[in-house]
Amino acid sequence: MKLLKATTFLVAAAMATGAAAQQDGGRLDLIVQPEPPGLMLGLVQNGPTQMVAGQIYEGLLRYNQDLEPQPSLAKEWEISDDGMTYTFKLQEGVKWHDGEPFSAADVIFTTKFLQDNHARFRGAFSHVESVEAPDDNTIVIHMKEPYGPFINAFEAGSMPIVPKHIYEGTDYATNEMNNTPIGTGPYTFVEWEKGSFIHLKKNPDYYLDGLPHIDDLYYRVVPDAASRAVAFETGEVDVLPGGAIENWDVARLTKMDNVCSTSEGWEFFAPHAWMWLNNREGPTSNKLFRKAVMYALDREFVKDVVWNGFGKVPTGPVSSKTNFYTDDVPQYPHDPEKAKELLKEMGYDGTPVRLLPLPYGETWQRWAEAVKQNLEEVGISVDIDSADVAGWNEKTANWDYDMAFTYLYQYGDPALGVARNYIESQIQKGSPWNNVEGYVNPEVDAMWEAAAVEPDNAKRQDMYTEIQQKIVEDVPVAWLLEIEFPTIYRCEVKNLITTGIGLNDGLRDAWIEQ
Amino acid sequence: MAIAVAIFSRLLKAAITLLAIAILNFFLVHAAPGDPATVLAGEAGAADPQMIADLKARFGLDQPFYIQLARYVGNIMTLDLGYSFRQGQPVLDLIMERLPATLILTLTAFWISLLAGVALGVAASARVGKFTDTLITGAALLFYATPLYWAALMAVLVFSVQLGWLPGFGYETVGSGYGGLARAWDILKHLILPALTLGLFFMAVYMRMTRASMLEVAQQDFVKTAKAKGLAPSIIRRRHILRNALLPVVTLAGLQAGQLVGGAVLTETVFAWPGIGRLMFESLAARDYNTILGVFLVSAAMVIVFNIITDLVYRLIDPRIGQKA
Numbered sequence: 109m110k111l112l113k114a115t116t117f118l119v120a121a122a123m124a125t126g127a128a129a130q131q132d133g134g135r136l137d138l139i140v141q142p143e144p145p146g147l148m149l150g151l152v153q154n155g156p157t158q159m160v161a162g163q164i165y166e167g168l169l170r171y172n173q174d175l176e177p178q179p180s181l182a183k184e185w186e187i188s189d190d191g192m193t194y195t196f197k198l199q200e201g202v203k204w205h206d207g208e209p210f211s212a213a214d215v216i217f218t219t220k221f222l223q224d225n226h227a228r229f230r231g232a233f234s235h236v237e238s239v240e241a242p243d244d245n246t247i248v249i250h251m252k253e254p255y256g257p258f259i260n261a262f263e264a265g266s267m268p269i270v271p272k273h274i275y276e277g278t279d280y281a282t283n284e285m286n287n288t289p290i291g292t293g294p295y296t297f298v299e300w301e302k303g304s305f306i307h308l309k310k311n312p313d314y315y316l317d318g319l320p321h322i323d324d325l326y327y328r329v330v331p332d333a334a335s336r337a338v339a340f341e342t343g344e345v346d347v348l349p350g351g352a353i354e355n356w357d358v359a360r361l362t363k364m365d366n367v368c369s370t371s372e373g374w375e376f377f378a379p380h381a382w383m384w385l386n387n388r389e390g391p392t393s394n395k396l397f398r399k400a401v402m403y404a405l406d407r408e409f410v411k412d413v414v415w416n417g418f419g420k421v422p423t424g425p426v427s428s429k430t431n432f433y434t435d436d437v438p439q440y441p442h443d444p445e446k447a448k449e450l451l452k453e454m455g456y457d458g459t460p461v462r463l464l465p466l467p468y469g470e471t472w473q474r475w476a477e478a479v480k481q482n483l484e485e486v487g488i489s490v491d492i493d494s495a496d497v498a499g500w501n502e503k504t505a506n507w508d509y510d511m512a513f514t515y516l517y518q519y520g521d522p523a524l525g526v527a528r529n530y531i532e533s534q535i536q537k538g539s540p541w542n543n544v545e546g547y548v549n550p551e552v553d554a555m556w557e558a559a560a561v562e563p564d565n566a567k568r569q570d571m572y573t574e575i576q577q578k579i580v581e582d583v584p585v586a587w588l589l590e591i592e593f594p595t596i597y598r599c600e601v602k603n604l605i606t607t608g609i610g611l612n613d614g615l616r617d618a619w620i621e622q
Numbered sequence: 623m624a625i626a627v628a629i630f631s632r633l634l635k636a637a638i639t640l641l642a643i644a645i646l647n648f649f650l651v652h653a654a655p656g657d658p659a660t661v662l663a664g665e666a667g668a669a670d671p672q673m674i675a676d677l678k679a680r681f682g683l684d685q686p687f688y689i690q691l692a693r694y695v696g697n698i699m700t701l702d703l704g705y706s707f708r709q710g711q712p713v714l715d716l717i718m719e720r721l722p723a724t725l726i727l728t729l730t731a732f733w734i735s736l737l738a739g740v741a742l743g744v745a746a747s748a749r750v751g752k753f754t755d756t757l758i759t760g761a762a763l764l765f766y767a768t769p770l771y772w773a774a775l776m777a778v779l780v781f782s783v784q785l786g787w788l789p790g791f792g793y794e795t796v797g798s799g800y801g802g803l804a805r806a807w808d809i810l811k812h813l814i815l816p817a818l819t820l821g822l823f824f825m826a827v828y829m830r831m832t833r834a835s836m837l838e839v840a841q842q843d844f845v846k847t848a849k850a851k852g853l854a855p856s857i858i859r860r861r862h863i864l865r866n867a868l869l870p871v872v873t874l875a876g877l878q879a880g881q882l883v884g885g886a887v888l889t890e891t892v893f894a895w896p897g898i899g900r901l902m903f904e905s906l907a908a909r910d911y912n913t914i915l916g917v918f919l920v921s922a923a924m925v926i927v928f929n930i931i932t933d934l935v936y937r938l939i940d941p942r943i944g945q946k947a
Contacts, residue, residue, distance in 0.1 A: 135797065137796070142904070143904070145662065145665075145708045145709055145710075145908070146708075146709065146710050148710075152662075152666070153666040153667070153668070154662075154665035154666050154667070155665070155667070224676070225676075227663075227666065227668050227669050227670045227672070227673040228666075228668040230670065230672070230673075231668075231670070281680055281707070281710070282710070286710050287710060287711070301896065302709075302716070302719055302720070302896065302901075303720060303723075303895075303896025303897070303900055303901065304792065304793055304796065304894075304896040305796045305797075307796075307797065324797060326796050326797055328792075328796065328894075329894065329896075330791055330792075330894040331890075331891045331894060331900060331904070332891050332892050332894070334775060334892075335778065335790065335791050335892055335893070335894055338778055338779075338782065338783055338790050338791070339790070339791060339894075341783055342782060342783060342786070342790055344789075344790075344791075344792075495655070496907060497656075497661060497664070497907055497908075498654065498655060498656025498657070498660070498661050498907065498908070498909045499654075499655040499656055500664075501656050501660045501661060501664040502655040502656040502660065503655070505660060505664075516667065517667055517668075528668075536670070536671055538660075538671055538674050539660075539663065539669040539670065539671065539673075539674060540660075540664055540669075541663075541664070541667060541668050541669050542669075
């Protein structure tokens, strides 16, 4: 029996923070951008919702920055040697924010609730045979097959535990309680003034003694990027989460007195940016052309100039922060001459390609312009084809593009966040988060399938190394950047980022030096 | 009596116009690429076909287009603006939540621009060609030509970041616990920059309009008659010239008033003002159909209402108008 019993939280916290005395109290103002559509994490899983609701709801586990599981609503867990049974021991004395006791029944109910409402959960739980609760504080999950990445599927965004007593037997989507979310987390919902702010306050009955430290959290909604920078500059807000301001403001703000910044807290997500190259038609359907694109791109330049030096140029489909990464793959350095040779070899006739940028602000626009310039230097003619968010979704989901910017989260494991973009069964019109480029390689598909259910981690590493080598050789997409979104905050805020999802669940441990 | 009939016939026409606008809006909004289900799924960063299908069914988007249209028209005929599936609230609630903030901003800007614009216009026309006139017209030209967005950002940089006199964004101090007068004062301080920014452009327009109109009316025969009677110049200016010169200004004010609900998108965005313009803009980006249509409909209704009010004000200023009709 392989035993993965973690130390209790308090010991872990003490190790993380050294011996500094943690102070209670205070108020923290953070930017949330854009305003979330809702806070019921079981129903809505977009970025801003996760950032706010991650303080209200909890998962069974959390993950540290090395992506190792840590206790959350589950205090201990075991995985059987054959990888077929997962046993979770739940925390005792946990109460929902309305005072009702939390128990294993809520977890069982959650698996049903999320089955109807959470695409990513549905994917992970398709490997599950059954879930049972032998007693009020134990959950046992029986698998259909061993599924290595399963242990990574339990953080608050992937599997938020929702209250059975509020949702059972109701229409989940229209339940009035969605507007006043009830969770088990360290902060409770107080008020949401639409267009202005969301106010959360300390949960006085939180089951971990002494936590949380901060009294009030205000998530401020400021729709204009320049105004968000001003809000931080004038002291109105204390924390700018990654991506809240345009990159060129980062350097200016981090030079201010008493301002700290970090690019940590994104390890679990490991946002990975690339351009989909339409493998079905046009010049991009030719492998030589796609390789030429890789050689033509000056990715280091974009990292240094457009992203102010933040991030890392990727070697292939898997982020260096994600488990089972390898850099032992074919390399594509910036080499315009090589790109021209490849274009000549393929007989490129100058057919223009349409480039679809991501409509997420000025940074992305500049990035598209840099790519256009790189490609035109080697003789590829490029038309930038702009759209708003809905238009971008429509075009990519229906494959109406030649090259399209995107970035995706990896969720710690290639099987969770990477495979979906390269396997044939994930070619599904109508969604922009799958194999949009139309890459088909049955040999690699078989390897993905085998690697996901391989219980031995060393063997999984070998398999994923080979997968990465093969995909990088085929260049179905043009990998651009492992994005790092710097979080900018006042230095008196301590312990802000302690997990692999950073601000999304970090306020539990954060405190303010008075 | 005549006025009651006039109002009734206007209202009837207004209702028909409004219905036509609503149907047109419905087509327009649905013609934009994408739909609320794909946007919501897209934001989740992960989606499978089941999720999109579930969302479309929940939003009623799986129905044929004509049924969606028929449902929508049926709803608005019964004054039901529908439900925002994205935000999980009835559209009317969303609009009512945002309406006060917008009205405070736009009405303040409206009155500032109207009063200051007319006063400056009168002042400039009284000293035509002199230094005061040049100064006022010069300033007006500057306000007229400055892009709103830029003026807003500069105002924030100067008065909020550099001088620290006024808050740079927001509606009130968040979590201050102010009540009563303290809260009103707090909101007023937050109101100054956005209201001025929004008001400057129209102030310039009113000023130029008033000035030109005053000068034109001053040339007319009845003014000469009044002078010949020996009336004091200030009375002539106020009672004879200004009253007649105001008609074009009222027309313009009617147009501006029509934009009270939906016309402050940029200002609300830069100053993070929690108003209805932002609700409209954000709903548009999210293809939150019911909310966009609701805001459009309320805005259209406001335009029509202010058109009627403008007509009534004409009658007050110039009683001949009603009689001719």
